[in-house]
Amino acid sequence: MIGDPYLPGLFVGDAPRDQGVDALRWDQQFGEEGSGGHVSTPGAPRSADDQYRISVTPSHDVDEDSGAENEIGPTGRPYREVPEPTPLDRHGPATVVAVCNQKGGVGKTTSTINLGAALAEYGRRVLLVDLDPQGALSAGLGVPHHDLEQTVYNLLVPPQVETDEVLMRTRVEGLDLLPSNIDLSAAEIQLVTEVGREQSLNRALHPVLDRYDFVLIDCQPSLGLLTVNALACADTVVIPMECEYFSLRGLALLTDTVDKVRDRLNPRLTLGGILVTMFDARTLHSREVMARVVEVFGDAVYDTVISRTVRFPETSVAGEPITSWAPKSAGAKAYRALAREVIARDSRST
Ligand SMILES: Nc1ncnc2c1ncn2[C@@H]1O[C@H](COP(=O)(O)OP(=O)(O)OP(=O)(O)O)[C@@H](O)[C@H]1O
Ligand SMILES: [Mg+2]
Numbered sequence: 002m003i004g005d006p007y008l009p010g011l012f013v014g015d016a017p018r019d020q021g022v023d024a025l026r027w028d029q030q031f032g033e034e035g036s037g038g039h040v041s042t043p044g045a046p047r048s049a050d051d052q053y054r055i056s057v058t059p060s061h062d063v064d065e066d067s068g069a070e071n072e073i074g075p076t077g078r079p080y081r082e083v084p085e086p087t088p089l090d091r092h093g094p095a096t097v098v099a100v101c102n103q104k105g106g107v108g109k110t111t112s113t114i115n116l117g118a119a120l121a122e123y124g125r126r127v128l129l130v131d132l133d134p135q136g137a138l139s140a141g142l143g144v145p146h147h148d149l150e151q152t153v154y155n156l157l158v159p160p161q162v163e164t165d166e167v168l169m170r171t172r173v174e175g176l177d178l179l180p181s182n183i184d185l186s187a188a189e190i191q192l193v194t195e196v197g198r199e200q201s202l203n204r205a206l207h208p209v210l211d212r213y214d215f216v217l218i219d220c221q222p223s224l225g226l227l228t229v230n231a232l233a234c235a236d237t238v239v240i241p242m243e244c245e246y247f248s249l250r251g252l253a254l255l256t257d258t259v260d261k262v263r264d265r266l267n268p269r270l271t272l273g274g275i276l277v278t279m280f281d282a283r284t285l286h287s288r289e290v291m292a293r294v295v296e297v298f299g300d301a302v303y304d305t306v307i308s309r310t311v312r313f314p315e316t317s318v319a320g321e322p323i324t325s326w327a328p329k330s331a332g333a334k335a336y337r338a339l340a341r342e343v344i345a346r347d348s349r350s351t
Pocket of ligand 1: 133279309
């Protein structure tokens with residue numbers, strides 16, 4: 002039985018449920034041997050429709066400080082030394098990273114876009130995969146995803162198309178995209194009857210892995226079949242978590258799912274790291290949650306912490322990463338620091 006080991010003695014039994022949490026257990030969804038019938042209901046699209054699109058003007062891009070090195074960082078630990086990434090003279094094969102948390106609105110999509118853009122700034126070739134029918138990743142990169150004929154859906158569900166037919170360049174050099182839209186919500190139901198349904202994304206990505214250094218998969222807020230597909234083809238999983246008390250709930254379920262996918266589908270899957278997002282150093286609450294996260298996950302917690310700032314919602318409207326929208330902002334610097342940590346932890350980079 003999975004309890005809430007990260008919240009000892011609190012909120013047991015009558016706990017309010019997390020918004021967006023798909024609390025279904027692995028066994029309920031996939032049966033004991035990873036086979037079975039439950040399919041979670043895909044959520045309705047929540048990204049802003051184009052007709053509601055508002056225009057934003059970049060506020061003056063002041064040089065915001067993100068904290069000096071060799072000091073105690075927001076995690077309460079001294080910053081660990083992270084080397085400057087070395088330039089690459091050849092590319093691939095890619096390390097596949099699933100950006101995953103079944104809790105909604107914790108910064109998965111924001112982190113996928115901005116980590117991807119920061120890795121590209123360091124000369125890495127990056128492919129972003131939108132594995133959420135909301136299409137927020139595609140929208141966040143300015144892609145009119147509602148109108149696309151070929152999306153990730155067409156890579157997963159027969160008759161499949163070639164991956165190159167769906168692949169798109171973005172406005173950021175070195176950053177490509179496999180876009181999605183609401184069509185993908187049907188995939189989870191249609192895949193149920195397919196043989197090797199957990200490996201559908203793996204099969205689609207395989208032909209292009211040699212071209213990229215990193216593939217980042219933006220998962221939807223559930224632990225359904227699409228997310229299992231991401232975990233089944235990933236080398237590592239990065240878990241963004243909002244620095245807020247209830248975010249700790251559900252992490253046991255997530256790490257349990259990662260363990261099960263490792264045991265049954267993908268033995269090379271590792272926990273890449275926990276990324277604390279929407280941190281507010283001024284509040285005792287944020288600092289207390291951070292202390293608990295570090296106590297539970299130790300070194301897996303990235304030294305880089307993403308602070309809460311209105312700059313991120315702005316970038317979603319602008320349809321570009323913060324690294325180009327506000328390159329000197331603390332948010333841009335934080336995602337560059339995260340990219341350095343991700344490269345340093347990547348076994349293929351060293
Ligand atoms: N560090 C931050 N500070 C303030 N707002 C943020 C931050 N990171 C993300 N946001 C905003 O919070 C909202 C949710 O972020 P995001 O879409 O990245 O989360 P998500 O985990 O992908 O959500 P979902 O589960 O719905 O896919 C967005 O409006 C985004 O702009
Ligand atoms: Mg998202």
